[in-house]
Amino acid sequence: MNEARVDDGALLAAAVEREHRVLFFYRTVLGSGKLAPASVEIAAGLVADHEAHRAFIASLEGVPRRDPLASYPLPPSLSTDGGILRAATDLEEEAAQALYGSLARLALPPLRLALASVLAVEAQHVAVLRAAQRLEPVPHPFLSDGLS
Amino acid sequence: MDRRDFLRSAALLGLGAAAACSGASTATTTPTPSSRPASSPDVEILASAVAREHRAAFAYGAAVASVAPDDPSSSVLSRFRDHHEAHAGALSRALELAGHVPPSRRDEYDLVGTAPLDLASLENGLARDYLEACGKAVAGELAQSLANIMAIEARHAAVLRAVAGQASVPEPFLADQ
Numbered sequence: 001m002n003e004a005r006v007d008d009g010a011l012l013a014a015a016v017e018r019e020h021r022v023l024f025f026y027r028t029v030l031g032s033g034k035l036a037p038a039s040v041e042i043a044a045g046l047v048a049d050h051e052a053h054r055a056f057i058a059s060l061e062g063v064p065r066r067d068p069l070a071s072y073p074l075p076p077s078l079s080t081d082g083g084i085l086r087a088a089t090d091l092e093e094e095a096a097q098a099l100y101g102s103l104a105r106l107a108l109p110p111l112r113l114a115l116a117s118v119l120a121v122e123a124q125h126v127a128v129l130r131a132a133q134r135l136e137p138v139p140h141p142f143l144s145d146g147l148s
Numbered sequence: 149m150d151r152r153d154f155l156r157s158a159a160l161l162g163l164g165a166a167a168a169c170s171g172a173s174t175a176t177t178t179p180t181p182s183s184r185p186a187s188s189p190d191v192e193i194l195a196s197a198v199a200r201e202h203r204a205a206f207a208y209g210a211a212v213a214s215v216a217p218d219d220p221s222s223s224v225l226s227r228f229r230d231h232h233e234a235h236a237g238a239l240s241r242a243l244e245l246a247g248h249v250p251p252s253r254r255d256e257y258d259l260v261g262t263a264p265l266d267l268a269s270l271e272n273g274l275a276r277d278y279l280e281a282c283g284k285a286v287a288g289e290l291a292q293s294l295a296n297i298m299a300i301e302a303r304h305a306a307v308l309r310a311v312a313g314q315a316s317v318p319e320p321f322l323a324d325q
Binding site: 049053101105106113118121123125126128137140143 | 227228230231234235238275279280282283284285288289291292295296297298299300302303304305306307310315316317319320321322323325
């Protein structure tokens with residue numbers, strides 16, 4: 001198989017795996033009873049987005065099929081609504097940054113377009129979560145500036 | 149990738165094209181007006197993006213002027229205006245490094261309006277333009293640089309939709325928002 005396509009497949013497989021991990025996090029915290037009602041509504045919406053993202057990326061040509069693990073490591077400090085929102089923000093930002101980092105490495109332009117479409121929404125998730133915490137939702141002009 | 153990397157990556161297209169024309173090493177080639185590459189799709193993408201950012205900054209300037217300084221929305225509008233000015237500056241600098249003259253800001257632009265939903269629509273359009281450009285960019289590094297800005301425009305749209313009382317993220321894919 002063409003080396004570029006193998007590399008693209010590996011990058012996309014990593015993206016699917018990140019979606020598995022994020023979904024496991026949200027399903028765990030939604031079942032924990034620790035989220036405030038407003039946060040439950042937010043998290044449920046984000047879950048729906050990530051399910052769509054996972055299905056979409058996994059459907060792209062060249063992506064090796066890989067089922068989710070039974071469990072994934074969870075961040076610490078998930079005993080309060082605030083702690084969960086902070087952890088969710090970190091996970092979403094990490095996912096967005098990873099997608100962003102993949103773009104220059106993808107060989108095929110249609111795959112860049114596909115991942116960029118997912119990246120945009122996962123970047124929005126961060127803004128939504130920051131707003132829920134009364135933080136500046138979009139503190140910097142470039143995604144590469146991070147959040148600090 | 150920090151802002152300097154953004155500029156370097158966006159300038160790759162100009163340096164690479166200039167090197168291809170001259171046969172010189174990319175690492176030692178410095179773009180000059182005489183070695184400026186012919187217009188390429190990537191250069192056109194950058195120039196269009198500069199023009200759109202100028203218009204967006206103007207729109208936010210009008211929005212800031214339309215509210216009282218102590219209005220709660222003033223700081224958000226000012227911040228987003230500053231973001232668009234930063235985008236225009238970085239994109240313009242990338243074009244200059246590649247040996248091209250960036251579009252200049254106009255004194256006036258036609259605007260639909262400056263209410264939150266109007267600005268959300270503007271931002272959504274910007275984000276989708278960047279998304280389309282990501283798919284068309286010849287250089288992967290340029291696609292990444294454009295996404296660096298696209299993500300922020302998408303965030304702006306989400307915030308403004310919330311201000312207008314609408315769903316922040318109405319669809320799971322930007323192309324459908």
